[in-house]
Amino acid sequence: MDDAEVDLLPEDVVKVVDKARSRGGAAVGDAAGGLKEKVEAVEAKAQEALAGLIHEGQEMAAGGARKLLGDAAYEKAGPQLEVLGALQPFFVPVIGGVVLLGGLRVVLGPRMGGRAGKLLCVPVLALALGLLSSDEASADVSAVLALALRLDDVVKLAVASAFFAATYLVADLCLGAGDGGSSAPRRRDLFRRYPRKLPPGRKEAFLHMLPLVLQTVTEELEPVFALPLDVYEYVKALMDYNVPGGQLDRGIMVLECMEQFEQARRFHKLGVEARCQAVTLGWCVEMLQASFFVADDVMSGANMRRAQPCWYKRPDVAQNAVNDAVLLKNFVFRVLQRHFGDKPYYARLQDLFLTVSYQTHLGVLLYLTRQSYTSPKDLNRFTQERWSSIAKYRIAMYSVYLPIAIGMVVNGVTDDAAYQQLEVVSAQMGEYIQAHEDYLSGLRGRGGDISSSKCTWLVVKALQKAGMDQRRALQQNYGVMDPAAVATVKALYNDLGLEGDFHQYEEEAYRNIKKSVRSPALRELPKGLFDTVLGAIFNNKSSHLT
Known part of the structure; x- marks a missing residue:
């Protein structure tokens, strides 16, 4: 019954209603007060029981530690054990959080479990902060700090190292989402x-x-x-x-x-x-x-x-x-x-491999199209420019440039001029490597390059020096799968003095490379780096880089 309805009643009835209300309110208040007292009593008993269990657990742990370590060792380790005891209130939420986050990774998988675990870090951290903000926890932390001051430096370092190691392991086990969200290692x-x-x-x-x-x-x-x-x-x-x-x-x-x-x-x-x-x-x-x-x-x-x-x-x-x-x-x-x-250099490293791979395939294309499969032999395709490009892109870029450029990328060299000059040096080295292989095959070997009609340093040089009759002999015998034809071409190379030309080229190539590596653009590279490469190329007449 609301107040408007009460106002319509006679005065004596109103008095009865008011008296009933006051009695009812007092009864409710008494009941609520009694219930509150009972709840508080139950809470007090529960806390007392919990404290008793914790105390019993501590006593059992202390007894077990004393029995395990012996009385003398136990007394000596007293401060460290007190630290662990003071940290006990934090063990339950931390262990619970680890179990929860690890369970998510098992149930939801590495990717979703990792994401969900990262989100759940917020309430777990809030719980830890709530414990730290309580009076009891603050007292515990103060006790830990006070005890830590009594520890020697070695123990302090060990405790700090163990703490950070445990933190890393928890993050690694519970929050890692794997490589690219896959189940790969x-x-x-x-x-x-x-x-x-x-x-x-x-x-x-x-x-x-x-x-x-x-x-x-x-x-x-x-x-x-x-x-x-x-x-x-x-x-x-x-x-x-x-x-x-x-x-x-x-x-x-x-x-x-x-x-x-x-x-x-x-x-x-x-x-x-x-x-x-x-x-x-x-x-x-x-x-x-x-x-x-x-x-x-x-x-x-x-x-x-x-x-x-x-x-x-x-x-x-x-x-x-x-x-x-x-x-x-x-x-x-x-x-x-x-x-x-x-790694911060990953994108540039990937671009380096992609670029060199592309350049190498261009060099292979130049090598494969040295002659047409459907047209008659055309010696005019054997030019100095084509041979130099084959040597640079098919050999030099991945044999010389790539290994050195990898070191530059990883070590943070970003100067474009350095990479451009390295390309120049690499091309010079690649040309020498290719020329040496051509010399060995064409003059010292069985002449496989001759019968295969390859674009070599020797045939390019021969075409530059040959007269009409010698050019006609090359046209008739080069690229012919016949030992007699190979012998004819070799004899022509000797008549043109190509062996002497190669040795002269070899000396000039070495001088040019030494000059190029002294370029200021390569100042960020170690001084002895190219000495190692040059030694591998010029001292090994087998040219093992091919």
């Missing part, structure tokens, strides 16, 4: 698998790292891409057959370059992790070369490569080798992504 997991020590020798270090580099590709085929076991075995065979082998000169050059940068800038050797990363980048160069070799063998119809049958010659491969060459090149970028995707 995370990038930091790859770093953890780097060996603690590499063999001191460069080639030995390369071979030691090879299984991990190959595993970077093969280990994700089934869990990430759901490929069957037979595909895994095929890819593994592809990489085992084609990537290792040879002298690993290009890949080792990456490691040498990185070592010299470290020595020149920081005056010490590469650390183990940096050395592992340098070797990984070196294997990327070797893997890129393997893709070129597999494709080249198919196009040229070669039979042998590195003292074993070419990959496409295997009965279980055949024309699949075309796709395998593409796969090998793509594996390079997968390794780069998984090992270096979080």
Whole structure:
């Protein structure tokens, strides 16, 4: 009954209503007060019981610690145990948060679990801050700090190190979302698998790292891409057959370059992790070369490569080798992504590999189109410009430029002039490498370049010096699969004095390269870097870089 209705009642009835209201309110108030007292009594008993359980647990833990350590050791460790006791109120929310976040990763998967875990960090942190803001927690923290002041420096350092290590592990286990949201091993997991020590020798270090580099590709085929076991075995065979082998000169050059940068800038050797990363980048160069070799063998119809049958010659491969060459090149970028995707130089590193790969394929195109498949032989295609471009793009850019440019990128060299001058130097070195190989094949070898009608330094030089009769002899015999024709061309080379011309060219090439490497544009590069490369090229007459 509201007040408006009460006003309509007679006066005596109103008095009765008011009296009833006052009695009812008092009864409700008494009941509420009694209930509150009962609740408070229950809470007090619960807190007392909880405190008793905690105290019993502490006593049991202390007794167990005393029994485990012995009385003397227990007394000595008293301050440290007091610290742990003071931190006890924080154990439950922290452990609960870890279990909750870890459970989310198991139930929702690495990607969604990681995202949800990061969102749930907000209420977990709020809970921890709430505990810290309470009077009891503040007293506990004060006690911890007071106790810590009594600890010696070694114990303080150990406690701090343990705290930060535990924080990192919790974040790693509960909040990591994996590499690209996939179930593949995370990038930091790859770093953890780097060996603690590499063999001191460069080639030995390369071979030691090879299984991990190959595993970077093969280990994700089934869990990430759901490929069957037979595909895994095929890819593994592809990489085992084609990537290792040879002298690993290009890949080792990456490691040498990185070592010299470290020595020149920081005056010490590469650390183990940096050395592992340098070797990984070196294997990327070797893997890129393997893709070129597999494709080249198919196009040229070669039979042998590195003292074993070419990959496409295997009965279980055949024309699949075309796709395998593409796969090998793509594996390079997968390794780069998984090992270096979080590095600040990753984008420039990826662009470097893409650019050099593109340039190399242009060089191969120049090499393949040296003569037409449908038109008569045209010696006018064998020009100095075409030969120089083949040497630069087919050989120099990935054999010389790429290994050195990798070291520049990783070490933060951003001056475009430095990269342009490096390209000039690399082209000069590539020309010498190609010229030396042409000299060995055309004058000292069986003349395979002659019968295959290749655009070589020798045939270009011969066409520049030949008279009409000699040019006619070249037209009739060059590119003919006949030993007599090959012998005729070789005799013509000797008549033109091309061996002496080559040795003169060799001296001029060395002087020009030495002049180019002294360019101010290369001032950011270690001084001894090009001495190593020049020594490998000019002191090894086998020109092992090809």
